[in-house]
Amino acid sequence: MNIAIIFAGGTGQRLKNGVDSTPKQFLKINDKPIIIHTLELFQHHDKIDKIYIAIHPDYYSHMQDLVKHYYITKTAGIVKGGATGQDSIYNALKLAQTQNPENSIVLIHDGVRPNITQEVITQNIETATQKGNAITCTSCFETILISDNKTNPQQVPYRKHTYAAQAPQSFHLGEIIEAHEITRQTNPQYTDIVDSCTLYKTLNRQTYMIPGNRGNIKITTIEDLYILRALIRYKEDLEAFGLSQGE
Secondary structure (H helix, E strand, C coil): CEEEEEEECCCCCCCCCCCCCCCHHHCEECCEEHHHHHHHHHHCCCCCCEEEEEECHHHHHHHHHHHHHCCCCCEEEEEECCCCHHHHHHHHHHHHHCCCCCCCEEEEEECCCCCCCHHHHHHHHHHHHHHCEEEEEEECCCCCCECCCCCCCCECCCHHHCEEEEEEEEEEHHHHHHHHHHHHHHCCCCCCCCCHHHHHHHCCCCCCEEECCCCCCCCCCHHHHHHHHHHHHHHHHHHHCCCCCCC
16 A cells, blocks of 8 residues: 555645634645645555545645545545644554554655655655655755854754755554654654654664655745646646756
8 A cells, every 4th residue: 555644734834824724735726735736746646545634624624625626536544733743743644554554655755745746756655665655855055054052163064965855755554653662762842853754764774765846846835835826827827838846
């Protein structure tokens, strides 16, 4: 089985959206909520069998309604999110574990990352099947500074050696759940663990990078919304001419 785990349990506190308090995953682009744009990428991929969604508890019923309205028929379950993003992912993984084999491939993806390509999804599945996991990345185009005091850079790694980890991040179902449960024993709040790649690295487990598409942004700020609108228009124009979205 190939399973998408879509987590959208936050309330978008970092996105200043005027007087609108709607969480960013429910903001509309082209009259469609961002999370539906994301879900449709997996709904329409022929190798994805099931979708599980982790959503903020206050919007659980709303998410159920959206899934029905937009015919996200691969949805196998919706769970209430937890205190952190990793808690939300864990809740969805545990539900998936009750319904699927341990060797299923799970693609863990942000609900507010609605612009990955079908090719990136395919490569996640193939690499995780062959090597055990896959971390979607893009090369950094700007110089990365590492600073503990936020004033002076302690390290300036060579740019050619730096990458930005994105999503999906893909694993065998049983193995990623095991990683969560080991971590939860000593770090139940997931302190300093920002994604599944970090989770694996804290346990000294090998991970494998695959190239992502440059437009695979995470919607965090109001500026990101403007960029997303432009990217979606660009993708629609490509599709109109029978072309695919590249790097």
